[in-house]
Amino acid sequence: MNHLQPADYAVFLLYFIIVSGYGYWIYRRRRRAETSTKDFFLAEGSLTWWAIGASLIASNISAEHFIGMAGSGFAMGLAISSYEWIAAATLIIVAVYFIPIYLKNQIYTMPQFLAQRYNDTVSTILAIFWLVVYVLVNLTSILYLGAIAIESLAGISFTACTIGLAVFAIFITLGGMKVIGYTDVIQVVVLICGGLVVTYLALDLVATKVGVSGVWNGLLSLRKEADTHFHMYFEKGHPQYNVLPGLSLLLGGMWINNLYYWGCNQYIVQRALGADLKTARSGILFAAFLKLFIPLIVVIPGISAYVLYQNGTFQDAMTGANGVVRPDNAYPVLMNLLPSGMKGLAFAALTAAVVASLAGKCNSISTIFTLDIYKKFFDKDASERKLVRVGRYAVIVSFIIAILIAPMLRSFDQVYQYIQEYTNFITPGVFAIFLLGFFWKRTTTRAALTVAIISIPLSTLLKFWPEVLGGFGIQAAEIPFLHRTMWVFCLDVALMVIVTLTDPASHRNEKGLDVDQRMFRVTPSFVAGSAVIVGILTVLYLVFW
Secondary structure, eight states, rough: SSSHHHHHHHHHHHHHHHHHHHHHHHHHOOOOHHHHHHHHOOOTTOOHHHHHHHHHHHHHHHHHHIIIIIIHHHOOGGGGHHHHHHHHHHHHHHHIIIIIHHHHHHHHHHHHHHHTTTTTTHHHHHHHHHHHHIIIIIIIHHHHHHHHOOOOOOOHHHHHHHHHHHHHHHHHHHTTTHHHHHHHHHHHHHHHHHHHHHHHHHHHHHHHHHHSSSSSHHHHHHHHHHHSSSSOOTTOOTTTTTTTTTTTTHHHHHHHHHHHHSSSSSSHTEEETTTTTHHHHHHHHHHHHHHHHHHHHHHHHHHHHHHHHHSSSSSTTBOOOOOOGGGHHHHHHHHTTTTHHHHHHHHHHHHHHHHHHHHHHHHHHHIIIIIIHHHHHTTOOHHHHHHHHHHHHHHHHHHHHHHHHGGGGGGGGGGHHHHHHHHTTTHHHHHHHHHHHHHOTOHHHHHHHHHHHHHHHHHHHHHHHHHHHHHTTOOOOOOHHHHHHHHHHHHHHHHHHHHHOOOOGGGGGGOOOOGGGGGGGGOOOHHHHHHHHHHHHHHOOOOOO
16 A cells, blocks of 8 residues: 555654754754854764764665665565675774864865865865766765655655755754754654664564564574575676676775775765764774664565565565566565554655755755855855855755756666766765875876866776677676776776876975874773674675675
8 A cells, every 4th residue: 555544644653843943942952053163064072972863874784775775685585685785894983083173174065175285276176076976976876865765655756855855954954963963863863763673573574484484583584595695705707796796795895985985075074074083983893883783674575576576565566667576666665565553664764864964965065165166266254144044055056966967867767877877987086086185195187187177088988888889899897896996996096196297296295194003092992882883794794695
């Protein structure tokens, strides 16, 4: 049944009132967000470690996970969990090595880092790249996936869903980062509880279908019924090799992808930039622990839907109008089977994930546009109050653009892969610029500018490599995008080294950051927590390799 019952609406209304009311209360308690850019964009000194960790997860986990990653779980299985599990290890690296550099050098935006380390030209080029990707890829895809899920679950039109989600997210975003950070705590609790409800139902259905009893037996049955979906490594020739190619998961492009996302991405890093080092590191470590459990609430339901589909369930619901199986339908189909009341909780969880991610993303769009574009090029003398107002206008305009573009994504099969594929056009170049900027003082502005200009054309060339060679009568296989990511990154680093070494300015480069080895020291409790995370990851990969 594709409609919510009164009990479902009651549960969702309760969630809406709690989140909105709490957000408004936080906003009224600290009206500095009206006039202070640091308070509005960064919630300077206001977020606790648990709020930072929760906000990182709430901003990261969205419809692209509930719908897109669950769809990839249906199509390829547990291997898609590498995005979550490698992220947990990545967050430790970011907490130890990246965050201290940002905080020591008082970095508030990623373009500001580039301007401080290189120059305004490099900063502006990448600021524009980020704005384009954030609005046209990230914001739009989150809105699209959330809308199709709610359309399937509640029977509300796609257009109404996009507008409703946008309005809810705008309400949260306009309160500033402090409102986003603390409401994200509620959002995380709701999305985890609602996600676990769907996982429970999915495993219970599997148990019933295969003739066993109990959710635990249902989980054990998944591996028996879909053994091919419980491998973390795909060899050449595997249907999903181009998506998750072999050892790239552990040694190659997956690390570049995650280190960029968690360490050089305004949307994510912004949560920790207003805190002290100890608080920021504790929050990031908390987020790493939470990442370990995300596959349980998004990937396992997708694999469960695959097993049920193979056993004759959901045959019509999982196919599109053209008769082709639509993996991204897996999660909405499972949600529709929930009993009254529980469906409302799942609906609230999905909405929480979407709204939190939309709010976080748009806050970053607003921050970059206001501080790195508007103030720098349009009104250098703008007051704090005016900059906050411009930031709010940027939020509204971004959502209008996303609402207009979102319907165009209906042509994609697995939207999660669309997100990964096209954000990775800028990932290797940006990460190379940041990495060498962090740790090699001689790196010059010319080197960074060269890579900033050439990285996207190079990624595009490798993306369409078979077609390019085909024009010369040469056959070539498609290059998996994680391989492309690694290759472009290596070429970018090599190019930056060559340009720097041949640039006379490298010997008198005064753009290096304030980096002290003592910055990278960590507490015994941080070491212990990191060891637990690495140990869990080792066991997971040994069991499911």
